[in-house]
Amino acid sequence: QKEVEQNSGPLSVPEGAIASLNCTYSDRGSQSFFWYRQYSGKSPELIMSIYSNGDKEDGRFTAQLNKASQYVSLLIRDSQPSDSATYLCAVRLPGSSGSARQLTFGSGTQLTVLP
Amino acid sequence: NAGVMQNPRHLVRRRGQEARLRCSPMKGHSHVYWYRQLPEEGLKFMVYLQKENIIDESGMPKERFSAEFPKEGPSILRIQQVVRGDSAAYFCASSPRLQPRDRGYYEQYFGPGTRLTVT
Numbered sequence: 001q002k003e004v005e006q007n008s009g010p011l012s013v014p015e016g017a018i019a020s021l022n023c024t025y026s027d028r029g030s031q032s033f034f035w036y037r038q039y040s041g042k043s044p045e046l047i048m049s050i051y052s053n054g055d056k057e058d059g060r061f062t063a064q065l066n067k068a069s070q071y072v073s074l075l076i077r078d079s080q081p082s083d084s085a086t087y088l089c090a091v092r093l094p095g096s097s098g099s100a101r102q103l104t105f106g107s108g109t110q111l112t113v114l115p
Numbered sequence: 116n117a118g119v120m121q122n123p124r125h126l127v128r129r130r131g132q133e134a135r136l137r138c139s140p141m142k143g144h145s146h147v148y149w150y151r152q153l154p155e156e157g158l159k160f161m162v163y164l165q166k167e168n169i170i171d172e173s174g175m176p177k178e179r180f181s182a183e184f185p186k187e188g189p190s191i192l193r194i195q196q197v198v199r200g201d202s203a204a205y206f207c208a209s210s211p212r213l214q215p216r217d218r219g220y221y222e223q224y225f226g227p228g229t230r231l232t233v234t
Binding site for chain 2: 032034036042043044045046049088090092101102103104105106107108
């Protein structure tokens with residue numbers, strides 16, 4: 001079982017629709033969760049972070065965390081063609097020492113928003 | 116520019132040469148992380164450093180790779196005797212020094228990356 005899993009996609013949605021991206025993680029001790037957006041040939045850009053169960057909203061983006069189910073998702077409302085990118089889920093796993101700070105990334109979900 | 120800086124942006128090396136990648140963290144940040152992204156693969160952690168100290172190098176290949184973050188100047192990732200399999204995008208990220216009450220809140224911001232091509 002991979003430590004952080006995402007549906008690789010590709011996921012296509014029409015412009016104006018809601019895009020839903022999902023991520024599961026293996027370690028119940030994980031505390032910090034992040035969504036990055038990566039355009040082709042570019043570096044990852046942090047778009048959301050979430051640490052507590054529930055929803056966190058920032059503009060058109062909503063991150064949802066359910067620690068009991070070990071599940072984190074990202075919703076993009078009113079999707080735009082400029083949202084077309086690969087979305088990376090990242091988790092700070094506890095690590096063997098309990099204090100690891102590096103992020104473990106999923107393989108990413110490629111999103112295409114069709115005009 | 117207050118963001119994470121990396122140079123060079125593109126680096127071409129022949130097999131057997133050395134590659135040296137540099138990273139300056141965001142202003143006010145004292146923690147540096149190096150990640151590698153192989154073609155069509157995900158981001159993989161390599162090493163985590165603070166000034167003059169390697170904190171975690173569990174993701175670093177045992178041979179040919181080394182990293183440092185001196186008291187003055189940028190962090191450097193060094194790859195000796197490069198091979199074609201080293202061709203990848205190497206990203207540096209930084210995060211701020213946090214107080215104990217902030218434990219768990221480790222947002223990392225990425226630089227533009229160095230794209231290494233080994234011919």
